[in-house]
Amino acid sequence: MMSFAPPREIVAREFTRMPKRFRRDGKRTEWADYNRGGQAVGCFLEGPCFDRAGNLHVVDIPFGRIFSISSAGAWSLIAEYDGWPNGMKLHPDGRRFVIADYKRGIMALDPGSGRVTPLVETYRSEGFKGPNDLHVAPNGDLYFTDQGQTGLHDPTGRVYRLSARGRLDCLIDTVPSPNGLVLNKAGSQLLVAVTRANAIWRLPLMADGGVSKVGIFIQLSGGLGGPDGLALDEDDNLAVCHLGLGVFLFDRVGRPLVHVKPPGAGLTTNLAYGGPEGRTIYVTESETGAILTAEMPVRGRVASGGGRRGRGRSGVRPRD
16 A cells, blocks of 8 residues: 655635526426436536636526626626536637537537527437546647546447537546546546546547547545546646545656645535636636635646636636
């Protein structure tokens, strides 16, 4: 058994919280019936990402809503539709967002009009189990997880790649609850949060586009469910949202460097790098509807499609 030095602890602070006028407390939803034990939820935030101007965007899964948040913490509803948006990233063209929708498939959002339209709804004429999160590679390829209700009882979750040319391939279909995912800096490995196995898997990408010798990169323990959203910094350090425990930062060989502790026992689900220096993580705390922030030691990796035009009008530099 290997042991490491305890990671440096940072206490996160609350940046903003969903205004009361947007909450839908006490309202039952079908999504919450099967994903939150039937409890009524006023919101459930996920998918934080920045546009090129540096505005933060988040989704509200059970109510099919997408919000924009200014650098001052002001909330605006920019879309509401019949879906369960989960993961979200800025498209490489910088003019739209791509959404992993648990109910509908892979969708595209025009933030100007608020219109949400389908990009990919089926694979070989079959519907998806329930897309969860996505990652856009520098070459425009889109990787996404198809989680649905999979877990240790049903290890049939999938990871797909939609090439920039429109080819859709299933890379693996034996994952017990695939969630957040990100490519390493070299583009040679895909790291995937496997929530119900409480682990981060490493998928080596072969020259022919497939994967081989898939293995466990980091085995976690505890928490309220397992790892969720992932992000990388410029040194290939991996930030992992661990449900109920906050955010952990691991180096490129899996050694723990930093633990970001939420102010309470928060359900920290996903994160994105931002801030004037690119070192601030913005974390969705899904149950309370709060956005938490913390300063990290290394700048986040610049997201595909965003962050290359400077700070923009909000003063928040987008990172991924």
